[in-house]
Amino acid sequence: MQDLWIGCAAGGSGDRVDAARPIVDAMIAAGRRGVLTFENLAERTLAFAQLARRANPAAGYEPLLDEELRPVLADCLAHGIRVVSNFGGANPHGAAAYIVGLARELGARVPRVAVVEGDDLSDAAGRALLAPLLPADAPGRAFVAANAYQGALPIAQALREGADVVVTGRVADPSLTLGPALAHFGWAADDWDRLAGATMAGHLLECGAQVTGGYFADPGYKDVPDLARIGYPIAELAADGSCVVTKPPGTGGAVTVRNVKEQLLYEVHDPAAYLTPDVVADISQAQLTQVGADRVRVAGVRGHPRPDTLKVLVYFSGGWLGEAEISYAGPNAEARARLAAAVVRERMGETMPLRFDLVGRCSIFGDDAGRMLAGVAPGDAHDIRMRAAGRHDDAAEIDRLLREVYSLWLCGPAGGGGVRTAKRQRLSSVACFVPRDAVPATHTFVS
Amino acid sequence: MAADASRLPLHAVAHARAGDKGNHSNICLFAYRDEDYALLVAEVTEARVAAWFAARAPTSVRRYLLPHLAGMNFVLENVLDGGVNDSLNLDMHGKALSFHLLAQEVAVPRGFLPPDPMRAAP
Numbered sequence: 167m168q169d170l171w172i173g174c175a176a177g178g179s180g181d182r183v184d185a186a187r188p189i190v191d192a193m194i195a196a197g198r199r200g201v202l203t204f205e206n207l208a209e210r211t212l213a214f215a216q217l218a219r220r221a222n223p224a225a226g227y228e229p230l231l232d233e234e235l236r237p238v239l240a241d242c243l244a245h246g247i248r249v250v251s252n253f254g255g256a257n258p259h260g261a262a263a264y265i266v267g268l269a270r271e272l273g274a275r276v277p278r279v280a281v282v283e284g285d286d287l288s289d290a291a292g293r294a295l296l297a298p299l300l301p302a303d304a305p306g307r308a309f310v311a312a313n314a315y316q317g318a319l320p321i322a323q324a325l326r327e328g329a330d331v332v333v334t335g336r337v338a339d340p341s342l343t344l345g346p347a348l349a350h351f352g353w354a355a356d357d358w359d360r361l362a363g364a365t366m367a368g369h370l371l372e373c374g375a376q377v378t379g380g381y382f383a384d385p386g387y388k389d390v391p392d393l394a395r396i397g398y399p400i401a402e403l404a405a406d407g408s409c410v411v412t413k414p415p416g417t418g419g420a421v422t423v424r425n426v427k428e429q430l431l432y433e434v435h436d437p438a439a440y441l442t443p444d445v446v447a448d449i450s451q452a453q454l455t456q457v458g459a460d461r462v463r464v465a466g467v468r469g470h471p472r473p474d475t476l477k478v479l480v481y482f483s484g485g486w487l488g489e490a491e492i493s494y495a496g497p498n499a500e501a502r503a504r505l506a507a508a509v510v511r512e513r514m515g516e517t518m519p520l521r522f523d524l525v526g527r528c529s530i531f532g533d534d535a536g537r538m539l540a541g542v543a544p545g546d547a548h549d550i551r552m553r554a555a556g557r558h559d560d561a562a563e564i565d566r567l568l569r570e571v572y573s574l575w576l577c578g579p580a581g582g583g584g585v586r587t588a589k590r591q592r593l594s595s596v597a598c599f600v601p602r603d604a605v606p607a608t609h610t611f612v613s
Numbered sequence: 614m615a616a617d618a619s620r621l622p623l624h625a626v627a628h629a630r631a632g633d634k635g636n637h638s639n640i641c642l643f644a645y646r647d648e649d650y651a652l653l654v655a656e657v658t659e660a661r662v663a664a665w666f667a668a669r670a671p672t673s674v675r676r677y678l679l680p681h682l683a684g685m686n687f688v689l690e691n692v693l694d695g696g697v698n699d700s701l702n703l704d705m706h707g708k709a710l711s712f713h714l715l716a717q718e719v720a721v722p723r724g725f726l727p728p729d730p731m732r733a734a735p
């Protein structure tokens with residue numbers, strides 16, 4: 167059976183929107199009826215999408231859906247390239263309707279669009295299901311939303327029934343790749359090694375350019391050619407579950423064993439047990455081989471039976487985050503910045519957890535409690551941005567923090583400049599696990 | 614440290630990427646040259662990584678060895694101050710922690726020649 171080409175043109179909501187064109191062009195040039203995926207749902211993205219939909223019932227799907235699909239939808243439909251994505255977010259039917267309308271506007275044939283559901287547990291029934299499953303330390307805050315990570319089977323079934331486009335809400339990211347592979351190769355749902363192979367192909371694809379040289383360059387150590395024009399990945403899946411990771415011709419970036427190694431372990435804990443709704447993948451014996459320019463073969467992935475439960479992320483209101491910054495530069499800058507931090511700390515007292523950074527001296531490696539910063543002896547850095555951050559349930563208290571930094575302009579150390587302040591609502595989340603039978607996934611066709 | 618050894622930052626011999634899951638960070642670390650893998654195994658132990666990240670107060674540090682990839686995966690539990698939901702860090706995902714690990718120094722034998730990564734086999 168012929169290999170299945172699966173490309174990934176986004177690694178998150180807000181990723182570049184010009185990535186799909188080279189992937190689609192490569193598939194057309196090769197005469198491949200492949201699959202184009204977009205991964206648009208990071209952990210928090212969906213909870214914010216739920217809030218967006220409550221504010222506007224027409225919203226809640228990927229805000230850049232039009233920018234992602236408009237350049238390629240007509241060609242995908244004309245050349246039999248299927249589109250599979252979680253860009254449905256909190257409103258997959260809204261996304262599906264938009265795609266049908268977009269196809270009409272483009273003068274393309276009207277696509278068969280399938281919507282995969284069953285992930286959203288935000289209603290009363292979902293909350294009742296989850297209540298006894300939440301950990302004892304679940305936040306005692308206002309419930310916002312809950313979504314289960316669904317798997318590849320409903321995606322595969324929709325494709326077998328002729329879907330041109332499959333729109334999902336929350337599914338495990340690698341399921342966007344495994345679903346098409348199941349439909350194409352006809353693997354049994356318990357063919358664990360092959361499922362695990364395609365799952366890890368999906369894992370490599372799901373962050374877009376992170377496997378083609380993105381998030382990799384370290385000048386002089388790991389140089390990446392033409393990073394500004396980086397190509398997004400294509401996995402050529404074989405019937406045995408192995409794949410070759412590559413990228414469209416003429417694009418920037420590179421696919422080397424080194425990039426693929428880093429992405430293979432990205433967000434993985436135990437390499438012998440990578441849990442997904444579809445299979446437990448084991449990469450402890452996986453082999454990576456450079457088989458050509460920008461071509462890395464991934465083989466030797468093994469699989470074990472899927473878990474009996476599905477992971478659910480439950481979101482709660484998380485209060486407010488406030489951040490404020492001011493810069494000091496030139497002679498004695500570090501001492502002035504340290505004094506500014508001390509003034510804000512004294513003025514704020516013990517009203518909220520506070521964190522201070524001396525950007526240019528010690529910041530992102532440090533811990534919130536300031537243990538690392540406390541160990542950094544006062545020095546003579548000449549360009550420091552002092553940052554104060556705090557969280558509180560009461561927005562008025564956050565406003566007070568921001569004003570204390572703002573007023574450093576007038577009553578703080580000499581020469582402070584460039585105050586910027588920001589305040590935003592946060593969400594907190596806890597994970598729990600539900601029996602998979604309790605949250606069945608469904609797919610329906612719209613037209 | 615042995616008298617015939619000198620020290621180099623890990624960055625000279627290895628590359629790394631960090632990822633987050635909730636309040637936990639994983640950092641994968643790979644030798645540029647396969648022959649330096651044994652050096653990583655000997656020098657970059659769970660105990661030394663835990664000590665290097667002491668300011669983050671990890672509740673556990675677990676190392677998974679990947680000899681066929683000349684690398685290893687570290688899982689540092691509860692080091693992200695609550696992670697993407699709760700941390701006050703600019704880098705609430707702990708994305709930069711890979712380079713904190715790479716700043717850790719390791720002992721290398723006298724006369725050790727670090728790789729020229731761009732010339733080493735990919």
